[in-house]
Amino acid sequence: MLPVAVLPVAALPVACKAAVAVLLVAAGGAKLADLPGFAASVRLFWPGRLAAVPLDAVAAGLAGGEVAVGAASLCCPQAGWLNLVVLSVGGGFVAVAAVGYARHPGRPCRCFGSSSGRGFGPAGIGRAALVAACAATATLPVRQSALQLGPAGRLALLAGALLVAAAAYSAAAAIGAGRRGPRRA
Amino acid sequence: MIRIPLYLAVAQWALLGALGALVVIMYRQLGRLLTGTARAEALGPVAGGRAAALTYARPGEQAQRQLTPGGGQPLLLAFVDPTCPSCEELVAVLGRISAAGDLAGLRTLLLISDPPAYLQISEVFSSTGIEIGRPVRREGLESYRVSATPLLVAVDGDGVVCAAGSVVRPAEVLAFARSCLLPAPEAVLAAPEAVRRGEDGT
Numbered sequence: 001m002l003p004v005a006v007l008p009v010a011a012l013p014v015a016c017k018a019a020v021a022v023l024l025v026a027a028g029g030a031k032l033a034d035l036p037g038f039a040a041s042v043r044l045f046w047p048g049r050l051a052a053v054p055l056d057a058v059a060a061g062l063a064g065g066e067v068a069v070g071a072a073s074l075c076c077p078q079a080g081w082l083n084l085v086v087l088s089v090g091g092g093f094v095a096v097a098a099v100g101y102a103r104h105p106g107r108p109c110r111c112f113g114s115s116s117g118r119g120f121g122p123a124g125i126g127r128a129a130l131v132a133a134c135a136a137t138a139t140l141p142v143r144q145s146a147l148q149l150g151p152a153g154r155l156a157l158l159a160g161a162l163l164v165a166a167a168a169y170s171a172a173a174a175i176g177a178g179r180r181g182p183r184r185a
Numbered sequence: 186m187i188r189i190p191l192y193l194a195v196a197q198w199a200l201l202g203a204l205g206a207l208v209v210i211m212y213r214q215l216g217r218l219l220t221g222t223a224r225a226e227a228l229g230p231v232a233g234g235r236a237a238a239l240t241y242a243r244p245g246e247q248a249q250r251q252l253t254p255g256g257g258q259p260l261l262l263a264f265v266d267p268t269c270p271s272c273e274e275l276v277a278v279l280g281r282i283s284a285a286g287d288l289a290g291l292r293t294l295l296l297i298s299d300p301p302a303y304l305q306i307s308e309v310f311s312s313t314g315i316e317i318g319r320p321v322r323r324e325g326l327e328s329y330r331v332s333a334t335p336l337l338v339a340v341d342g343d344g345v346v347c348a349a350g351s352v353v354r355p356a357e358v359l360a361f362a363r364s365c366l367l368p369a370p371e372a373v374l375a376a377p378e379a380v381r382r383g384e385d386g387t
Contacts, residue, residue: 018192018200022202039270043268043270044306067312077192085307107268147190147192148190148192157196157200161200167203167204167208167211171211
């Protein structure tokens with residue numbers, strides 16, 4: 001790893017960008033392993049008048065979208081608009097954590113599928129705010145040479161992102177197999 | 186000397202860190218599965234022990250009701266929650282079995298820990314014809330060891346726990362429900378091995 005003493009100023013936004021992108025890929029992969037469970041969490045926020053919409057499909061779309069946004073952000077660092085997309089996703093996390101805490105305190109958020117048994121609470125809002133802060137830091141301007149990536153580099157990062165998603169999926173599936181339902185309070 | 190772009194260097198370490206963390210998580214879970222602790226947490230009460238009395242209230246009612254096992258009628262207690270997908274599956278199976286008359290002679294009660302308002306978000310829970318209750322006191326509830334849902338507990342007419350475990354498949358739920366209704370030898374034959382041991386049959 002780069003020693004802290006020689007880290008250039010550009011390293012902070014770059015590190016935040018990479019960390020949030022990897023987090024999105026891992027969280028999305030873990031959610032895909034337990035779509036019915038994630039759909040149950042989505043249902044807590046779903047308006048009653050849209051009851052006809054298949055929530056499993058919505059949950060799959062959200063989890064798949066999370067993986068896609070994370071992988072794209074990781075592989076295409078020069079696309080500045082992706083930083084704004086990731087920032088809006090981070091803002092969404094904060095909103096969900098806050099509304100979840102206000103309306104459904106203690107209910108499992110399944111932010112990492114079955115691999116996370118944490119419920120909505122103040123700590124969850126703090127974690128979501130930290131992710132959003134990192135996403136905001138990633139939008140700071142960085143010299144383009146620091147973000148230069150060739151096709152081989154992009155491909156390697158995409159392969160790494162897919163590997164992380166697959167590992168998160170496997171970990172969440174293994175944990176879900178040992179724990180069928182949510183923990184009781 | 187090969188110069189690696191800053192972003193690539195940082196991103197590869199982020200990926201490596203995430204993979205390392207996931208490997209540790211999987212390793213810990215593997216250890217839990219191998220030592221059986223993951224399943225032991227969801228076992229419920231020990232078969233052969235006495236089932237504790239519970240105080241519960243029906244959704245939308247203030248009146249408290251007392252559930253006293255051992256009154257001569259076998260009980261099937263299902264600890265379930267509307268926000269748990271496996272629980273919805275179990276409640277749907279119980280509803281079908283009940284409608285077919287296979288639970289005749291058995292008092293079935295769905296016990297939830299979620300707020301009663303959550304019943305509205307689940308079509309299966311809001312439409313089931315099975316009695317639903319929410320325990321209002323902790324006394325007695327601890328002995329059921331409900332560390333995860335769904336959990337089925339079958340209690341015979343003498344108040345003794347026949348079997349406890351987490352089953353969802355229709356055939357297993359039916360065998361589970363009948364384990365307290367049939368005479369002992371038949372019950373042993375009817376209940377699948379996992380149910381007799383009080384383990385998750387899936």
